[in-house]
Amino acid sequence: AQSVTQPDIHITVSEGASLELRCNYSYGATPYLFWYVQSPGQGLQLLLKYFSGDTLVQGIKGFEAEFKRSQSSFNLRKPSVHWSDAAEYFCAVGDTGGFKTIFGAGTRLFVKA
């Protein structure tokens, strides 16, 4: 069965600093991988997705993620964080046999001035 691990429960970065959120997955085949963001009181919003092709994918709001099969990782990055990026971020893996998506526990991002 597929699973997703986000090792960091929360991360604090300074505004303008770079960001990397870690995600490791377990899946037998080529996975469908996603990053979502959730602002307080809101639903989840899709940031980016990977299912094949170029291992570096670009998303909305200046985010990117890199798929590394050898490390079973799909880390999310942003070169310069803005205060509005403070939110919870979820990594997810999709079941290619159906439509089930399994979400990680989330990483809460705090941005300090």
Add this chain to the structure above:
Amino acid sequence: DAGVIQSPRHEVTEMGQEVTLRCKPISGHNSLFWYRQTMMRGLELLIYFNNNVPIDDSGMPEDRFSAKMPNASFSTLKIQPSEPRDSAVYFCASSSDLYGYTFGSGTRLTVV
């Protein structure tokens, strides 16, 4: 497009009462998902539908929970009777493919 629409946004009910949560997916999306989010358990998939047919309800916690999708534009999640441990945020999401979901804003349920 108005996105995935959930109602109500907030629901406070007494233990033992019936609760019905509603969802209108995005037009043209053929898959619909119900998730529950709590601090302790994170995001849990309860049930999902494809073309209005329930495909997997293995995440439904117990018989008190039921979900229906009578047509492509409407789904309900019902809890009867409700219990305090059902308090959570319930999300509906829809999708037209394997490449990501659109979530609603959720229903915050409090059972007292």
